[in-house]
Amino acid sequence: MKFFVDTADIADIKELADTGLLDGVTTNPSLIAKSGRDFIDVTREICGLVDGPVSAEVVALDHDTMMKEAETLRKIADNVCIKVPLTIDGLKTCKKLTSEGTMVNVTLCFSANQALLAAKAGATFVSPFVGRHDDNGFDGMELIADIFQIYSNYGFDTEILVASIRNPVHVLQSALIGADVATMPPSVIKGLFKHVLTEKGIEGFLADWEKTGQSIPTS
């Protein structure tokens, strides 16, 4: 399973990229606004920090303007992935861009039928929003399982990029289903490393090690 971080915060991206466990980045207009940075500048900087896809979202709602915005965004770097909303114009744009070899992430997916359409449009990634789905009384994980089943039935290449992840359980359930990618806020990625028994175990081992009076040579 690939791990993407869902942020436009450079410090967080650098910290996670340094672990060697980060496969990509997703941004959206809200995250760009939160960064307080110029969209093009911050996207360029992020693209230089990771080798994997960096999703940058168009804001136009019509196909022609989406294509013009995508033209600007895809010139930023080779690893830019154009993010388009799951609308008729968004999918038309997706079809055109992917036929030209540009990666596309179809975002704001809330139903399995929408995901089917995204796959038919040749999307590189489809982003079902599990947290927002749960918030509205639906079962986000059921959505992921349905999309996984449909994509398997027909052998679609579109990768399921689980988005709007709120906690480590969302990651676990997505991995059990077999989703390709999870995009998470930095806090959720960092939370995956943690376990109270790991911390307690380290504490115990170090306390006993201290008693030996030994040290491991480091040079």
Ligand code: E4P
């Ligand atoms: C995904 O690409 C979106 O940017 C993101 O996961 C949305 O998450 P939210 O529902 O927490 O805003």
